[in-house]
Amino acid sequence: MSGKNDNKQVTTYKKKSQLESIWFRYKKNRLAMVGLFMLAIMILLAVSAPLFADYQKDAVSQNMKLRYLEPSFVNGHIFGTDHYGRDVFARVIYGGRISLFVGLTSVIISALAGTTIGSVAGYYGGRVDNTLMRLMDVLLAIPQNLLAISIVAALGPGMFNLLIAMSVSGIPEFSRIVRASVLNIKNQEFVEAAVACGTNDARIIRKYIVPNAIGPLIVQATLAVAKAILSISALSFIGLGVSPPTPEWGSMLSEAKSDMRLYPYLVIIPGIAIMLSVVALNLIGDGLRDSIDPRLKN
Amino acid sequence: MDTSLVEVKNLKKYFKTPNGLLHAVDNISFSLKKGQTLGVVGESGCGKSTLGRTILRLIEPTEGEVLFKGESILGYDFHQMREIRKQMQIIFQDPYSSINPRMTVSDIIAEPVRVCKTITGEENIQKAVNEIMERVGLSNRLVNSYPHELDGGRRQRIGVARAIILNPEFIVCDEPVSALDVSIQAQILNLMMDLQEENGYSYMFITHDLSVVKHISDEIMVMYMGQCVEKAKKNDLFDHPNHPYTKALLDAILIPDISEKKKRSNLIKGEVTSPVNPKPGCRFAPRCPYATEACTAGHVPLKEISPEHYVACTLFQ
Amino acid sequence: MTSELLKINNLHVTYDTDEAVVYAVNGLSFTIDRGETLGLVGETGAGKTTTALSILRLLPNRIGKINEGEILLNGNDITKASEKDMRAIRGKQVSMIFQDPMTSLNPILTIGDQIAEVLKLHNPNASKSEISERVNKSLEMVGIPADRKEEYPHQFSGGMKQRVVIAIALACEPELLLADEPTTALDVTIQAQVLELMMELKEKLNTSMLLITHDLGVVARICDRVAIMYAGQIVEYGTLEEIFTGEKHHPYTEGLFGAIPDLKKETKRLNPIKGLMPDPTNLPSGCKFHDRCKYCTEKCAANEPRDIHIEGDSHIIKCHLFDK
Numbered sequence: 001m002s003g004k005n006d007n008k009q010v011t012t013y014k015k016k017s018q019l020e021s022i023w024f025r026y027k028k029n030r031l032a033m034v035g036l037f038m039l040a041i042m043i044l045l046a047v048s049a050p051l052f053a054d055y056q057k058d059a060v061s062q063n064m065k066l067r068y069l070e071p072s073f074v075n076g077h078i079f080g081t082d083h084y085g086r087d088v089f090a091r092v093i094y095g096g097r098i099s100l101f102v103g104l105t106s107v108i109i110s111a112l113a114g115t116t117i118g119s120v121a122g123y124y125g126g127r128v129d130n131t132l133m134r135l136m137d138v139l140l141a142i143p144q145n146l147l148a149i150s151i152v153a154a155l156g157p158g159m160f161n162l163l164i165a166m167s168v169s170g171i172p173e174f175s176r177i178v179r180a181s182v183l184n185i186k187n188q189e190f191v192e193a194a195v196a197c198g199t200n201d202a203r204i205i206r207k208y209i210v211p212n213a214i215g216p217l218i219v220q221a222t223l224a225v226a227k228a229i230l231s232i233s234a235l236s237f238i239g240l241g242v243s244p245p246t247p248e249w250g251s252m253l254s255e256a257k258s259d260m261r262l263y264p265y266l267v268i269i270p271g272i273a274i275m276l277s278v279v280a281l282n283l284i285g286d287g288l289r290d291s292i293d294p295r296l297k298n
Numbered sequence: 299m300d301t302s303l304v305e306v307k308n309l310k311k312y313f314k315t316p317n318g319l320l321h322a323v324d325n326i327s328f329s330l331k332k333g334q335t336l337g338v339v340g341e342s343g344c345g346k347s348t349l350g351r352t353i354l355r356l357i358e359p360t361e362g363e364v365l366f367k368g369e370s371i372l373g374y375d376f377h378q379m380r381e382i383r384k385q386m387q388i389i390f391q392d393p394y395s396s397i398n399p400r401m402t403v404s405d406i407i408a409e410p411v412r413v414c415k416t417i418t419g420e421e422n423i424q425k426a427v428n429e430i431m432e433r434v435g436l437s438n439r440l441v442n443s444y445p446h447e448l449d450g451g452r453r454q455r456i457g458v459a460r461a462i463i464l465n466p467e468f469i470v471c472d473e474p475v476s477a478l479d480v481s482i483q484a485q486i487l488n489l490m491m492d493l494q495e496e497n498g499y500s501y502m503f504i505t506h507d508l509s510v511v512k513h514i515s516d517e518i519m520v521m522y523m524g525q526c527v528e529k530a531k532k533n534d535l536f537d538h539p540n541h542p543y544t545k546a547l548l549d550a551i552l553i554p555d556i557s558e559k560k561k562r563s564n565l566i567k568g569e570v571t572s573p574v575n576p577k578p579g580c581r582f583a584p585r586c587p588y589a590t591e592a593c594t595a596g597h598v599p600l601k602e603i604s605p606e607h608y609v610a611c612t613l614f615q
Numbered sequence: 616m617t618s619e620l621l622k623i624n625n626l627h628v629t630y631d632t633d634e635a636v637v638y639a640v641n642g643l644s645f646t647i648d649r650g651e652t653l654g655l656v657g658e659t660g661a662g663k664t665t666t667a668l669s670i671l672r673l674l675p676n677r678i679g680k681i682n683e684g685e686i687l688l689n690g691n692d693i694t695k696a697s698e699k700d701m702r703a704i705r706g707k708q709v710s711m712i713f714q715d716p717m718t719s720l721n722p723i724l725t726i727g728d729q730i731a732e733v734l735k736l737h738n739p740n741a742s743k744s745e746i747s748e749r750v751n752k753s754l755e756m757v758g759i760p761a762d763r764k765e766e767y768p769h770q771f772s773g774g775m776k777q778r779v780v781i782a783i784a785l786a787c788e789p790e791l792l793l794a795d796e797p798t799t800a801l802d803v804t805i806q807a808q809v810l811e812l813m814m815e816l817k818e819k820l821n822t823s824m825l826l827i828t829h830d831l832g833v834v835a836r837i838c839d840r841v842a843i844m845y846a847g848q849i850v851e852y853g854t855l856e857e858i859f860t861g862e863k864h865h866p867y868t869e870g871l872f873g874a875i876p877d878l879k880k881e882t883k884r885l886n887p888i889k890g891l892m893p894d895p896t897n898l899p900s901g902c903k904f905h906d907r908c909k910y911c912t913e914k915c916a917a918n919e920p921r922d923i924h925i926e927g928d929s930h931i932i933k934c935h936l937f938d939k
Contacts, residue, residue: 021446028633189396192356193460196388197410198380211400341802342773449891450659479658480829484874484887491884506803513876513885536878550807552832553878556859565807569772 025291032287038280046096053090060245062086071265079269082252083259084245088266091247092273098159098248099277103228106166111221113167114174119205119213121175122182133179136172144169145231152240159242162235166228177220181213215292222285226278233274249274302329302365303500304353304386304468309362311345311352318575322348324524325362327600332467333494335501337515337532339508339547343570344521346504347391350470353502354386355379366468384414387461391473393453397445397460404441407431407459416464426463434459434489451482458486462493471503475510487514508551512536517606520544523573523581526600530607540609543582580610588613617690620790620823621647621670626684628662628669628847631677635896639665641847641903643684647791652817652824654834656871657844660892663827666844667793669694670825671711672701688791707737710784714796716776720768726779727764730754730786737787753782756819757812774805781813788820795827810837831875835859840929843868846893846903852922853930863925865932866908902935910936 026032045052053059063085071080071088079088121132139147151165185191186209194204233250235241242248244255249270256266311323323345330336338346351357353364355371364371371382387410390396397406407427411417417426428438434455445453454474461469471490475483491514493499505511511518512532519529520541528541539545546566568585579594580586586593592612600608601615628640640662647653655663668674670686672693685692688708693701705711713719721729730750734741741749751761757778768776777797784792797813798806814837817824826838834841834855841858843851843865851858851865858868870888890907893899899906905915914935923937924930 025633189390189392190398192351193388193390193396193457194398194409194413195356196354196383197413197460197464198376198383199409199413200376203413207401208398212398341804451891479892480871481658481874481888482891484876484885485889487876488884488887508803509876509878512878513882546804550804551878552807552810552830552836554831554835554859554872554875555879556835556855565811566804567808569774569805570802 022288022291026287029287029290031283032290035280035283035287038276039284042096042277042280043100045093046100049090049093049097052093053087055090055094058087058090059094059247060086068259068263071269080263080265082256082266086245086247088252088269091252092249092269095247095249095252095270096273096277098242098246099229099232099274102159102163102166102232103225106163106170106228107221107224109163109167110170110224111174111217114171114176115178115210115213115217117171118175118178119182119209122179123186123201123205123209129179132175136175139169140172140176144173144227145234148231148235149238149240152235157240157243159246162232162241165235166231169231170224170228173224174217174220177216178213181216182209185209185212219285219289219292222281222288226281226285229274229277229281301331303332303367304330304502305363305365305368306353307363307365309349309352309364310360311348311357312360315574321524321573321576323352323359324573324576326519326521326526328519328526328529330468330500330502332500333498334516335494335503335514337511337518338502338504338521339506339511339518340521341506341547341570343523343572345524345573346521347472349521350388350472350502350504354383354388354470356388380414384410384416384464385466386468386470387464387466388470388472389454389457389461389474392477393450393457394445394477397453397456399445402442402444403431403436403448403456406445406456407463410460410464414464430459430463433493434462435485450478451485454478454482454486455489458489458493462497462499465497466499468500468502471501473505474503476505476507483510490514508547509553520547523570523576525581526608526610527580527582528607528609528611529600534604534607538604538607540603540607540614541582541611542586542588542613580612618648619646619687620649620651620689621825622687623666623670624685624687626666626669626686627682628665628674628679629682630665630675630679637895638898639679639847639895640669641898643844643847643849645842645849645852647823647825649790649823650817650821651840652826652838654838654841655825655827655844656829656831656834656841658829658892660846660895661844662847662895663844664795665847667711667795667825667827670793671705671709672696672698673711703737706733706784706789707787708789709791709793710787710789711793712777712780712784712795712797715800716773716780717800719780720776722768725765725767726759726771726782727754729779730764730783733783733786749786753786756785756816757782774801774809777801777805777809778812781809781816785816785820785822788822790823792817792822792824793827794824796829797826798833799828799830806833813837831871843871846895846898848903848933849931850904850933851931853925857925857930861925861930863930863932863937865904865934866910866936867904870907902933 066081066085067083069075069077069081071078077087077089079092082088117132121129147169148165151168152161155161155164191204191208194208232241236248236250237254241250244251252270253267260267307327309323309326313320313322326349328336338349340346348357352359359372366382366386374382404427407430408423411423411426417423431438436452436455436459475486478486494501503511503514515532518532518535520527522543528544539548550565566585573581577594578596580598583589583593590612598610598612600610602608603614624644626640626643630637630639643666645653655666657663669681681694686694727750730753731746734746734749750764754761754764759775759778771779798809801809810833828834838855840854842849845867851868873886874888876885888907893903901917902915902920905911908915920933920935920938922931922933925932925937
């Protein structure tokens with residue numbers, strides 16, 4: 001009987017789940033690890049901000065006696081103080097909370113909504129697909145930042161409205177990506193196999209289609225967070241994000257506009273903060289793309 | 299009494315394409331008894347895969363009848379079909395794309411049971427999965443493995459396990475060994491034949507490989523561009539091929555035997571074209587050395603020229 | 616000029632991937648004479664394609680490495696040749712046909728252009744009309760009307776595409792053709808046509824051929840000599856007669872023949888070779904086939920067998936069974 005012949009196999013199969021394989025490949029990518037490290041530090045700083053500075057005392061309250069102190073290790077303000085005497089370091093790490101929180105959360109919401117819309121459109125096709133995707137096209141026709149601006153302008157500034165604006169404006173792109181993946185996956189034989197067992201549509205989408213569409217989605221999501229951080233900064237820069245005195249990197253840039261010549265550090269420091277987070281996320285996104293890619297096909 | 303398990307009558311499947319109507323399956327009829335294997339042979343574009351899927355209603359037929367145990371399944375709704383699907387299953391060709399890369403081996407095999415709820419209780423399901431894995435020759439230590447860790451042969455065993463866990467009566471086997479190495483092919487073929495002997499499965503075995511089809515079938519149907527050109531019991535077909543296409547197919551086979559270096563001047567020329575808006579009559583006529591005007595004048599029906607041996611050819615009308 | 620066109624001695628090739636080292640070819644040696652066709656037979660993972668790619672030095676860049684051994688083309692060791700020299704060889708002295716005709720052709724160039732390209736590369740001084748003439752000749756040689764040369768690959772069927780691939784490979788009349796499963800992806804009747812074509816051309820141009828395949832039927836039709844490959848080594852080597860009719864065989868060869876359903880005889884069950892191909896990152900000790908071999912002894916698990924000459928020079932089997 002041909003039954004048990006493979007139990008004598010000399011080799012053992014390395015039981016790597018797909019997550020482990022992906023992490024294994026990711027680790028080898030130096031730049032990707034640097035990105036991960038950078039992001040981890042930033043999140044750590046943002047989360048543990050109260051350990052470093054007091055929100056009210058350092059980041060918000062004005063202290064005209066301490067205005068425009070240059071960054072130094074000795075005077076207790078390593079990033080200096082701004083035009084209101086507020087500690088820049090404290091403002092940067094508290095500001096990071098906003099950028100990172102709104103960035104990450106808005107992308108999560110967009111991704112969830114986009115995935116639902118994209119998978120339903122891709123799976124059912126026909127009129128459902130047309131209707132949903134034309135709706136998405138309407139949103140896509142407006143540049144993402146402008147869309148965010150109009151939503152915030154309508155709802156008013158503030159972190160919560162910012163979150164709504166960022167989430168909504170990010171949905172169409174995710175729905176497009178997921179729909180493309182779904183169109184590809186639904187024609188694979190294993191989906192046919194599921195139909196042949198009498199599996200219903202909901203289960204097919206849930207267990208067969210979406211898990212296989214996650215790859216490109218995750219890469220896109222990481223890059224979208226970077227974009228979101230830039231957008232948030234841009235919106236705050238023009239006064240449509242969070243309102244003063246809440247610290248945020250973009251509004252810090254805006255407030256320091258006029259002081260650029262005399263006190264460049266007020267512009268450089270928040271600028272670097274934005275840049276580092278975007279670079280970190282891009283490196284992570286690229287690293288993920290390379291490690292999720294099934295190059296090593298057996 | 300004629301107890302056919304599956305009966306197909308005048309089954310047609312046409313696809314609308316920008317160039318016209320594609321006659322993928324054109325007027326196919328056969329009947330399959332319990333425990334028997336019908337081999338369906340043909341080259342690419344002959345419609346054999348479409349035929350298998352249409353019978354299971356993975357693709358909806360355009361016209362015709364499919365009877366399972368005497369009842370027509372074409373009118374069934376989703377829930378009735380789900381009931382019937384417990385008895386009619388399919389094994390696919392490509393072991394790389396026919397199993398979900400994101401599910402473990404155990405989940406893949408358990409899925410039909412979970413969907414059809416034929417076994418309840420996690421423990422019972424696991425027990426059933428383990429039993430089936432043993433039966434198809436998959437080591438139990440692979441329960442939590444993912445498909446990408448396994449080779450083609452093992453993956454195909456997963457496909458077989460998934461098809462039999464509901465204990466069906468009829469299994470469509472769509473080129474199940476074509477993508478496998480020779481020695482693994484032999485293992486899987488033996489497995490399928492053993493399972494058939496133990497459980498009385500009826501197979502519709504689709505393949506392009508004539509030596510495989512001869513080994514496993516009881517009856518063989520030869521298809522060309524959507525039509526059935528010849529149908530006979532296995533030995534009868536190989537000993538007395540009648541249709542020119544069947545003869546050409548048999549002539550083209552290369553056997554690993556150097557004692558007969560046959561003359562190859564009688565190879566057929568030309569290629570298969572797509573059956574889009576096909577002309578009436580026999581579709582092999584353009585390539586057939588014996589073609590006459592009668593061949594394309596009108597429909598050439600299947601005729602029984604000797605007991606249980608059918609040919610659709612003007613040479614035998 | 617000797618009759619030996621290609622001689623490979625003790626070739627060792629590995630793939631150094633992120634996860635492990637893959638031992639693809641482990642001590643391979645064979646010879647191809649002028650005008651001769653050698654069938655390289657084995658299953659997936661045996662190392663056949665790696666061998667062909669090594670000859671043309673087309674292994675993946677940082678990963679594939681020729682660690683040991685020599686490949687002598689007309690007496691010159693081409694493992695040491697520069698990339699420039701290799702480019703002069705590829706397409707001119709040695710050509711390759713790959714397995715899948717659907718993806719071997721560039722979809723945005725006409726087939727005429729693709730044939731012309733290889734001609735222009737190796738005949739930089741030829742005039743346009745000369746090239747055009749030769750393109751027409753190539754197409755006619757493979758049975759495609761010359762007026763189809765302005766058409767694109769997607770306008771041809773699988774069998775026709777493979778003919779175009781053959782035309783490109785033979786355009787410069789190479790001395791050696793490496794054909795990697797050239798007919799596997801084709802229908803049975805088309806396979807027959809393409810093989811006949813290849814045999815005709817081989818005769819006409821006196822081209823030697825390394826035919827890589829897993830199909831013993833194809834080998835029986837077209838090859839002069841056969842090498843059976845397993846886990847990166849040649850386990851049996853001989854003329855067509857010796858492999859197909861001889862009495863003595865390597866157990867793997869025996870297994871291969873036994874696993875094929877026989878069209879002539881009625882068999883209840885097939886005789887598969889038990890087990891699976893070994894993991895090339897973790898090859899077994901001793902004889903690489905020992906854990907699947909029904910004649911396995913203690914010696915087999917411990918020591919690698921050497922090449923035994925069976926009755927004369929041409930039939931060689933790598934197995935302890937024949938080592939007396």
